[in-house]
Amino acid sequence: MSDLRLRMIGALAVLMALSQLHRVEVALAALVVLLVGVAALRPGRDLWHRLLHVEGFVLILVLLLPLTVPGRPVAHVAGLPITAEGLVRAGLIACKVTSAALVLLAAFGRVEPIRLGAxxxxxxxxxxxxxxxxxxxxxxxxIRDEAGRLVDAMRLRGFRPGLNRHSWTSYGNLIGMLLLRALARAGRIEEAMRLRGFSGRFPHAALAPAVLRDKMALAALIAAALLLTLADRL
Known part of the structure:
Protein backbone atom coordinates (compact mmCIF):
# COMPACT_ATOMS: atom_id res chain seq x y z
CA MET A 1 0.00 0.00 0.00
CA SER A 2 1.78 3.13 -1.24
CA ASP A 3 -0.58 5.74 0.24
CA LEU A 4 0.57 6.40 3.80
CA ARG A 5 -2.77 7.84 4.85
CA LEU A 6 -4.61 4.63 4.02
CA ARG A 7 -1.75 2.57 5.42
CA MET A 8 -2.14 4.35 8.77
CA ILE A 9 -5.88 3.74 8.81
CA GLY A 10 -5.41 0.08 7.95
CA ALA A 11 -2.70 -0.41 10.57
CA LEU A 12 -4.91 1.28 13.17
CA ALA A 13 -7.79 -1.07 12.32
CA VAL A 14 -5.55 -4.14 12.70
CA LEU A 15 -4.07 -2.86 15.97
CA MET A 16 -7.51 -2.19 17.39
CA ALA A 17 -8.58 -5.73 16.51
CA LEU A 18 -5.44 -7.21 18.07
CA SER A 19 -5.89 -5.22 21.27
CA GLN A 20 -9.39 -6.68 21.79
CA LEU A 21 -8.43 -10.35 21.50
CA HIS A 22 -9.28 -12.54 24.49
CA ARG A 23 -8.51 -16.06 23.20
CA VAL A 24 -4.88 -17.14 23.07
CA GLU A 25 -5.43 -19.52 20.15
CA VAL A 26 -6.83 -16.71 17.98
CA ALA A 27 -3.96 -14.41 18.96
CA LEU A 28 -1.45 -17.15 18.12
CA ALA A 29 -3.09 -17.75 14.73
CA ALA A 30 -2.95 -14.02 13.97
CA LEU A 31 0.74 -13.95 14.93
CA VAL A 32 1.54 -16.88 12.64
CA VAL A 33 -0.29 -15.25 9.72
CA LEU A 34 1.56 -11.98 10.29
CA LEU A 35 4.93 -13.73 10.52
CA VAL A 36 4.31 -15.55 7.24
CA GLY A 37 3.07 -12.39 5.54
CA VAL A 38 5.97 -10.23 6.73
CA ALA A 39 8.53 -12.90 5.85
CA ALA A 40 7.06 -13.10 2.33
CA LEU A 41 7.81 -9.39 1.89
CA ARG A 42 11.54 -10.03 2.62
CA PRO A 43 11.93 -6.97 4.84
CA GLY A 44 15.60 -7.46 5.68
CA ARG A 45 17.47 -8.04 8.91
CA ASP A 46 16.77 -4.62 10.39
CA LEU A 47 13.09 -5.45 10.99
CA TRP A 48 13.91 -8.66 12.84
CA HIS A 49 16.64 -6.89 14.79
CA ARG A 50 14.15 -4.24 15.95
CA LEU A 51 11.66 -6.95 16.83
CA LEU A 52 14.23 -8.54 19.15
CA HIS A 53 14.22 -5.38 21.27
CA VAL A 54 10.46 -5.75 21.72
CA GLU A 55 10.82 -9.43 22.57
CA GLY A 56 13.10 -8.55 25.49
CA PHE A 57 10.16 -6.77 27.14
CA VAL A 58 7.85 -9.65 26.22
CA LEU A 59 10.24 -12.14 27.80
CA ILE A 60 10.02 -10.32 31.13
CA LEU A 61 6.21 -10.54 31.02
CA VAL A 62 6.31 -14.23 30.14
CA LEU A 63 8.59 -14.93 33.10
CA LEU A 64 6.69 -12.85 35.66
CA LEU A 65 3.00 -13.27 34.83
CA PRO A 66 2.78 -17.03 35.55
CA LEU A 67 4.15 -16.27 39.03
CA THR A 68 1.90 -13.32 39.82
CA VAL A 69 -1.52 -14.14 38.33
CA PRO A 70 -3.67 -16.08 40.81
CA GLY A 71 -5.18 -19.36 39.70
CA ARG A 72 -4.65 -23.11 39.55
CA PRO A 73 -0.97 -23.98 40.16
CA VAL A 74 0.64 -26.37 37.68
CA ALA A 75 4.22 -26.21 38.98
CA HIS A 76 6.41 -24.46 41.55
CA VAL A 77 9.63 -22.49 41.20
CA ALA A 78 11.52 -21.62 44.38
CA GLY A 79 8.32 -22.09 46.33
CA LEU A 80 6.29 -19.81 44.04
CA PRO A 81 3.35 -21.35 42.15
CA ILE A 82 3.16 -21.17 38.36
CA THR A 83 -0.53 -20.87 37.53
CA ALA A 84 -2.30 -22.05 34.39
CA GLU A 85 -4.15 -18.74 34.19
CA GLY A 86 -0.81 -16.89 34.33
CA LEU A 87 0.60 -18.98 31.49
CA VAL A 88 -2.45 -18.29 29.34
CA ARG A 89 -2.30 -14.56 30.14
CA ALA A 90 1.41 -14.44 29.33
CA GLY A 91 0.90 -16.25 26.03
CA LEU A 92 -1.96 -13.95 25.05
CA ILE A 93 -0.03 -10.76 25.82
CA ALA A 94 3.11 -12.06 24.10
CA CYS A 95 1.20 -12.86 20.91
CA LYS A 96 -0.62 -9.52 20.90
CA VAL A 97 2.48 -7.41 21.57
CA THR A 98 4.57 -9.26 18.99
CA SER A 99 1.80 -9.00 16.39
CA ALA A 100 1.37 -5.28 17.00
CA ALA A 101 5.12 -4.71 16.71
CA LEU A 102 5.21 -6.65 13.43
CA VAL A 103 2.39 -4.53 12.00
CA LEU A 104 4.07 -1.25 12.93
CA LEU A 105 7.54 -2.29 11.80
CA ALA A 106 6.34 -3.71 8.49
CA ALA A 107 4.13 -0.71 7.75
CA PHE A 108 6.33 2.18 8.90
CA GLY A 109 9.79 0.80 9.67
CA ARG A 110 11.42 2.35 6.60
CA VAL A 111 9.30 5.46 6.16
CA GLU A 112 10.97 8.85 6.60
CA PRO A 113 9.63 10.96 9.50
CA ILE A 114 8.71 13.86 7.23
CA ARG A 115 6.49 11.57 5.12
CA LEU A 116 4.78 10.28 8.25
CA GLY A 117 4.20 13.87 9.35
CA ALA A 118 2.69 14.80 5.98
CA ILE A 143 20.55 11.64 20.88
CA ARG A 144 21.17 7.89 20.70
CA ASP A 145 24.39 8.51 18.75
CA GLU A 146 25.43 11.10 21.33
CA ALA A 147 24.84 8.58 24.12
CA GLY A 148 26.96 6.05 22.24
CA ARG A 149 29.85 8.52 21.98
CA LEU A 150 29.64 9.29 25.71
CA VAL A 151 29.68 5.57 26.58
CA ASP A 152 32.70 5.04 24.31
CA ALA A 153 34.48 7.92 26.05
CA MET A 154 33.77 6.35 29.44
CA ARG A 155 35.19 3.00 28.29
CA LEU A 156 38.32 4.63 26.90
CA ARG A 157 38.85 6.14 30.35
CA GLY A 158 38.77 2.70 31.92
CA PHE A 159 35.14 2.51 33.05
CA ARG A 160 33.90 -1.01 33.68
CA PRO A 161 30.23 -1.36 34.70
CA GLY A 162 29.33 -3.24 37.85
CA LEU A 163 26.89 -3.35 40.76
CA ASN A 164 28.67 -0.72 42.82
CA ARG A 165 28.31 2.92 43.81
CA HIS A 166 30.89 4.14 41.28
CA SER A 167 28.97 2.58 38.36
CA TRP A 168 25.64 4.07 39.40
CA THR A 169 27.27 7.48 39.91
CA SER A 170 28.86 7.25 36.46
CA TYR A 171 25.53 6.34 34.86
CA GLY A 172 23.88 9.26 36.66
CA ASN A 173 26.54 11.62 35.30
CA LEU A 174 26.03 10.10 31.84
CA ILE A 175 22.28 10.76 31.93
CA GLY A 176 22.80 14.30 33.20
CA MET A 177 25.38 15.09 30.51
CA LEU A 178 23.12 13.61 27.85
CA LEU A 179 20.20 15.78 28.98
CA LEU A 180 22.38 18.90 28.97
CA ARG A 181 23.67 18.19 25.48
CA ALA A 182 20.18 17.43 24.22
CA LEU A 183 18.94 20.71 25.66
CA ALA A 184 21.79 22.63 24.05
CA ARG A 185 21.13 20.92 20.71
CA ALA A 186 17.42 21.76 20.96
CA GLY A 187 18.28 25.43 21.48
CA ARG A 188 20.55 25.49 18.44
CA ILE A 189 17.92 23.76 16.31
CA GLU A 190 15.25 26.25 17.36
CA GLU A 191 17.50 29.18 16.46
CA ALA A 192 18.34 27.64 13.09
CA MET A 193 14.66 27.04 12.30
CA ARG A 194 13.75 30.64 13.18
CA LEU A 195 16.56 31.99 11.02
CA ARG A 196 15.10 29.99 8.14
CA GLY A 197 11.70 31.62 8.62
CA PHE A 198 9.94 28.90 10.60
CA SER A 199 6.58 30.25 11.81
CA GLY A 200 5.26 27.26 13.75
CA ARG A 201 4.02 25.22 10.79
CA PHE A 202 5.80 22.78 8.52
CA PRO A 203 5.26 23.29 4.77
CA HIS A 204 3.23 20.22 3.77
CA ALA A 205 2.70 19.63 0.07
CA ALA A 206 -0.72 18.39 -1.01
CA LEU A 207 -0.73 14.61 -1.33
CA ALA A 208 -1.99 12.87 -4.43
CA PRO A 209 -5.41 11.17 -4.25
CA ALA A 210 -5.40 7.52 -3.25
CA VAL A 211 -5.49 5.05 -6.12
CA LEU A 212 -8.02 2.24 -6.40
CA ARG A 213 -5.46 -0.45 -5.53
CA ASP A 214 -4.69 1.22 -2.19
CA LYS A 215 -8.40 1.60 -1.41
CA MET A 216 -8.94 -2.10 -2.09
CA ALA A 217 -5.98 -2.98 0.14
CA LEU A 218 -7.45 -0.84 2.92
CA ALA A 219 -10.82 -2.56 2.55
CA ALA A 220 -9.08 -5.94 2.77
CA LEU A 221 -7.26 -4.92 5.97
CA ILE A 222 -10.45 -3.67 7.60
CA ALA A 223 -12.24 -6.86 6.60
CA ALA A 224 -9.40 -8.94 8.05
CA ALA A 225 -9.58 -6.96 11.30
CA LEU A 226 -13.33 -7.55 11.53
CA LEU A 227 -12.94 -11.27 10.82
CA LEU A 228 -10.27 -11.49 13.52
CA THR A 229 -12.58 -9.86 16.02
CA LEU A 230 -15.49 -12.15 15.07
CA ALA A 231 -13.28 -15.26 15.31
CA ASP A 232 -12.28 -14.25 18.81
CA ARG A 233 -15.90 -13.81 19.87
CA LEU A 234 -17.16 -17.15 18.51
Missing part, protein backbone atom coordinates in the same frame (compact mmCIF):
# COMPACT_ATOMS: atom_id res chain seq x y z
CA UNK A 119 0.34 11.82 6.15
CA UNK A 120 -0.74 12.66 9.69
CA UNK A 121 -1.34 16.28 8.67
CA UNK A 122 -3.45 15.12 5.72
CA UNK A 123 -5.54 13.00 8.12
CA UNK A 124 -6.34 16.08 10.20
CA UNK A 125 -3.96 15.57 13.14
CA UNK A 126 -3.24 18.95 14.86
CA UNK A 127 -0.12 20.71 13.64
CA UNK A 128 1.44 20.82 17.13
CA UNK A 129 1.24 17.03 17.49
CA UNK A 130 2.63 16.51 13.99
CA UNK A 131 5.57 18.80 14.76
CA UNK A 132 6.35 17.04 18.05
CA UNK A 133 6.11 13.63 16.38
CA UNK A 134 8.37 14.51 13.44
CA UNK A 135 11.03 16.24 15.54
CA UNK A 136 11.05 13.44 18.12
CA UNK A 137 11.60 10.79 15.45
CA UNK A 138 14.24 12.89 13.73
CA UNK A 139 16.35 13.68 16.78
CA UNK A 140 16.00 10.53 18.85
CA UNK A 141 18.58 8.97 16.55
CA UNK A 142 20.97 11.87 17.10
Missing amino acids: ALHALGVPEALVRIFVLALRYLGL
Whole structure:
Protein backbone atom coordinates (compact mmCIF):
# COMPACT_ATOMS: atom_id res chain seq x y z
CA MET A 1 0.00 0.00 0.00
CA SER A 2 1.78 3.13 -1.24
CA ASP A 3 -0.58 5.74 0.24
CA LEU A 4 0.57 6.40 3.80
CA ARG A 5 -2.77 7.84 4.85
CA LEU A 6 -4.61 4.63 4.02
CA ARG A 7 -1.75 2.57 5.42
CA MET A 8 -2.14 4.35 8.77
CA ILE A 9 -5.88 3.74 8.81
CA GLY A 10 -5.41 0.08 7.95
CA ALA A 11 -2.70 -0.41 10.57
CA LEU A 12 -4.91 1.28 13.17
CA ALA A 13 -7.79 -1.07 12.32
CA VAL A 14 -5.55 -4.14 12.70
CA LEU A 15 -4.07 -2.86 15.97
CA MET A 16 -7.51 -2.19 17.39
CA ALA A 17 -8.58 -5.73 16.51
CA LEU A 18 -5.44 -7.21 18.07
CA SER A 19 -5.89 -5.22 21.27
CA GLN A 20 -9.39 -6.68 21.79
CA LEU A 21 -8.43 -10.35 21.50
CA HIS A 22 -9.28 -12.54 24.49
CA ARG A 23 -8.51 -16.06 23.20
CA VAL A 24 -4.88 -17.14 23.07
CA GLU A 25 -5.43 -19.52 20.15
CA VAL A 26 -6.83 -16.71 17.98
CA ALA A 27 -3.96 -14.41 18.96
CA LEU A 28 -1.45 -17.15 18.12
CA ALA A 29 -3.09 -17.75 14.73
CA ALA A 30 -2.95 -14.02 13.97
CA LEU A 31 0.74 -13.95 14.93
CA VAL A 32 1.54 -16.88 12.64
CA VAL A 33 -0.29 -15.25 9.72
CA LEU A 34 1.56 -11.98 10.29
CA LEU A 35 4.93 -13.73 10.52
CA VAL A 36 4.31 -15.55 7.24
CA GLY A 37 3.07 -12.39 5.54
CA VAL A 38 5.97 -10.23 6.73
CA ALA A 39 8.53 -12.90 5.85
CA ALA A 40 7.06 -13.10 2.33
CA LEU A 41 7.81 -9.39 1.89
CA ARG A 42 11.54 -10.03 2.62
CA PRO A 43 11.93 -6.97 4.84
CA GLY A 44 15.60 -7.46 5.68
CA ARG A 45 17.47 -8.04 8.91
CA ASP A 46 16.77 -4.62 10.39
CA LEU A 47 13.09 -5.45 10.99
CA TRP A 48 13.91 -8.66 12.84
CA HIS A 49 16.64 -6.89 14.79
CA ARG A 50 14.15 -4.24 15.95
CA LEU A 51 11.66 -6.95 16.83
CA LEU A 52 14.23 -8.54 19.15
CA HIS A 53 14.22 -5.38 21.27
CA VAL A 54 10.46 -5.75 21.72
CA GLU A 55 10.82 -9.43 22.57
CA GLY A 56 13.10 -8.55 25.49
CA PHE A 57 10.16 -6.77 27.14
CA VAL A 58 7.85 -9.65 26.22
CA LEU A 59 10.24 -12.14 27.80
CA ILE A 60 10.02 -10.32 31.13
CA LEU A 61 6.21 -10.54 31.02
CA VAL A 62 6.31 -14.23 30.14
CA LEU A 63 8.59 -14.93 33.10
CA LEU A 64 6.69 -12.85 35.66
CA LEU A 65 3.00 -13.27 34.83
CA PRO A 66 2.78 -17.03 35.55
CA LEU A 67 4.15 -16.27 39.03
CA THR A 68 1.90 -13.32 39.82
CA VAL A 69 -1.52 -14.14 38.33
CA PRO A 70 -3.67 -16.08 40.81
CA GLY A 71 -5.18 -19.36 39.70
CA ARG A 72 -4.65 -23.11 39.55
CA PRO A 73 -0.97 -23.98 40.16
CA VAL A 74 0.64 -26.37 37.68
CA ALA A 75 4.22 -26.21 38.98
CA HIS A 76 6.41 -24.46 41.55
CA VAL A 77 9.63 -22.49 41.20
CA ALA A 78 11.52 -21.62 44.38
CA GLY A 79 8.32 -22.09 46.33
CA LEU A 80 6.29 -19.81 44.04
CA PRO A 81 3.35 -21.35 42.15
CA ILE A 82 3.16 -21.17 38.36
CA THR A 83 -0.53 -20.87 37.53
CA ALA A 84 -2.30 -22.05 34.39
CA GLU A 85 -4.15 -18.74 34.19
CA GLY A 86 -0.81 -16.89 34.33
CA LEU A 87 0.60 -18.98 31.49
CA VAL A 88 -2.45 -18.29 29.34
CA ARG A 89 -2.30 -14.56 30.14
CA ALA A 90 1.41 -14.44 29.33
CA GLY A 91 0.90 -16.25 26.03
CA LEU A 92 -1.96 -13.95 25.05
CA ILE A 93 -0.03 -10.76 25.82
CA ALA A 94 3.11 -12.06 24.10
CA CYS A 95 1.20 -12.86 20.91
CA LYS A 96 -0.62 -9.52 20.90
CA VAL A 97 2.48 -7.41 21.57
CA THR A 98 4.57 -9.26 18.99
CA SER A 99 1.80 -9.00 16.39
CA ALA A 100 1.37 -5.28 17.00
CA ALA A 101 5.12 -4.71 16.71
CA LEU A 102 5.21 -6.65 13.43
CA VAL A 103 2.39 -4.53 12.00
CA LEU A 104 4.07 -1.25 12.93
CA LEU A 105 7.54 -2.29 11.80
CA ALA A 106 6.34 -3.71 8.49
CA ALA A 107 4.13 -0.71 7.75
CA PHE A 108 6.33 2.18 8.90
CA GLY A 109 9.79 0.80 9.67
CA ARG A 110 11.42 2.35 6.60
CA VAL A 111 9.30 5.46 6.16
CA GLU A 112 10.97 8.85 6.60
CA PRO A 113 9.63 10.96 9.50
CA ILE A 114 8.71 13.86 7.23
CA ARG A 115 6.49 11.57 5.12
CA LEU A 116 4.78 10.28 8.25
CA GLY A 117 4.20 13.87 9.35
CA ALA A 118 2.69 14.80 5.98
CA ALA A 119 0.34 11.82 6.15
CA LEU A 120 -0.74 12.66 9.69
CA HIS A 121 -1.34 16.28 8.67
CA ALA A 122 -3.45 15.12 5.72
CA LEU A 123 -5.54 13.00 8.12
CA GLY A 124 -6.34 16.08 10.20
CA VAL A 125 -3.96 15.57 13.14
CA PRO A 126 -3.24 18.95 14.86
CA GLU A 127 -0.12 20.71 13.64
CA ALA A 128 1.44 20.82 17.13
CA LEU A 129 1.24 17.03 17.49
CA VAL A 130 2.63 16.51 13.99
CA ARG A 131 5.57 18.80 14.76
CA ILE A 132 6.35 17.04 18.05
CA PHE A 133 6.11 13.63 16.38
CA VAL A 134 8.37 14.51 13.44
CA LEU A 135 11.03 16.24 15.54
CA ALA A 136 11.05 13.44 18.12
CA LEU A 137 11.60 10.79 15.45
CA ARG A 138 14.24 12.89 13.73
CA TYR A 139 16.35 13.68 16.78
CA LEU A 140 16.00 10.53 18.85
CA GLY A 141 18.58 8.97 16.55
CA LEU A 142 20.97 11.87 17.10
CA ILE A 143 20.55 11.64 20.88
CA ARG A 144 21.17 7.89 20.70
CA ASP A 145 24.39 8.51 18.75
CA GLU A 146 25.43 11.10 21.33
CA ALA A 147 24.84 8.58 24.12
CA GLY A 148 26.96 6.05 22.24
CA ARG A 149 29.85 8.52 21.98
CA LEU A 150 29.64 9.29 25.71
CA VAL A 151 29.68 5.57 26.58
CA ASP A 152 32.70 5.04 24.31
CA ALA A 153 34.48 7.92 26.05
CA MET A 154 33.77 6.35 29.44
CA ARG A 155 35.19 3.00 28.29
CA LEU A 156 38.32 4.63 26.90
CA ARG A 157 38.85 6.14 30.35
CA GLY A 158 38.77 2.70 31.92
CA PHE A 159 35.14 2.51 33.05
CA ARG A 160 33.90 -1.01 33.68
CA PRO A 161 30.23 -1.36 34.70
CA GLY A 162 29.33 -3.24 37.85
CA LEU A 163 26.89 -3.35 40.76
CA ASN A 164 28.67 -0.72 42.82
CA ARG A 165 28.31 2.92 43.81
CA HIS A 166 30.89 4.14 41.28
CA SER A 167 28.97 2.58 38.36
CA TRP A 168 25.64 4.07 39.40
CA THR A 169 27.27 7.48 39.91
CA SER A 170 28.86 7.25 36.46
CA TYR A 171 25.53 6.34 34.86
CA GLY A 172 23.88 9.26 36.66
CA ASN A 173 26.54 11.62 35.30
CA LEU A 174 26.03 10.10 31.84
CA ILE A 175 22.28 10.76 31.93
CA GLY A 176 22.80 14.30 33.20
CA MET A 177 25.38 15.09 30.51
CA LEU A 178 23.12 13.61 27.85
CA LEU A 179 20.20 15.78 28.98
CA LEU A 180 22.38 18.90 28.97
CA ARG A 181 23.67 18.19 25.48
CA ALA A 182 20.18 17.43 24.22
CA LEU A 183 18.94 20.71 25.66
CA ALA A 184 21.79 22.63 24.05
CA ARG A 185 21.13 20.92 20.71
CA ALA A 186 17.42 21.76 20.96
CA GLY A 187 18.28 25.43 21.48
CA ARG A 188 20.55 25.49 18.44
CA ILE A 189 17.92 23.76 16.31
CA GLU A 190 15.25 26.25 17.36
CA GLU A 191 17.50 29.18 16.46
CA ALA A 192 18.34 27.64 13.09
CA MET A 193 14.66 27.04 12.30
CA ARG A 194 13.75 30.64 13.18
CA LEU A 195 16.56 31.99 11.02
CA ARG A 196 15.10 29.99 8.14
CA GLY A 197 11.70 31.62 8.62
CA PHE A 198 9.94 28.90 10.60
CA SER A 199 6.58 30.25 11.81
CA GLY A 200 5.26 27.26 13.75
CA ARG A 201 4.02 25.22 10.79
CA PHE A 202 5.80 22.78 8.52
CA PRO A 203 5.26 23.29 4.77
CA HIS A 204 3.23 20.22 3.77
CA ALA A 205 2.70 19.63 0.07
CA ALA A 206 -0.72 18.39 -1.01
CA LEU A 207 -0.73 14.61 -1.33
CA ALA A 208 -1.99 12.87 -4.43
CA PRO A 209 -5.41 11.17 -4.25
CA ALA A 210 -5.40 7.52 -3.25
CA VAL A 211 -5.49 5.05 -6.12
CA LEU A 212 -8.02 2.24 -6.40
CA ARG A 213 -5.46 -0.45 -5.53
CA ASP A 214 -4.69 1.22 -2.19
CA LYS A 215 -8.40 1.60 -1.41
CA MET A 216 -8.94 -2.10 -2.09
CA ALA A 217 -5.98 -2.98 0.14
CA LEU A 218 -7.45 -0.84 2.92
CA ALA A 219 -10.82 -2.56 2.55
CA ALA A 220 -9.08 -5.94 2.77
CA LEU A 221 -7.26 -4.92 5.97
CA ILE A 222 -10.45 -3.67 7.60
CA ALA A 223 -12.24 -6.86 6.60
CA ALA A 224 -9.40 -8.94 8.05
CA ALA A 225 -9.58 -6.96 11.30
CA LEU A 226 -13.33 -7.55 11.53
CA LEU A 227 -12.94 -11.27 10.82
CA LEU A 228 -10.27 -11.49 13.52
CA THR A 229 -12.58 -9.86 16.02
CA LEU A 230 -15.49 -12.15 15.07
CA ALA A 231 -13.28 -15.26 15.31
CA ASP A 232 -12.28 -14.25 18.81
CA ARG A 233 -15.90 -13.81 19.87
CA LEU A 234 -17.16 -17.15 18.51
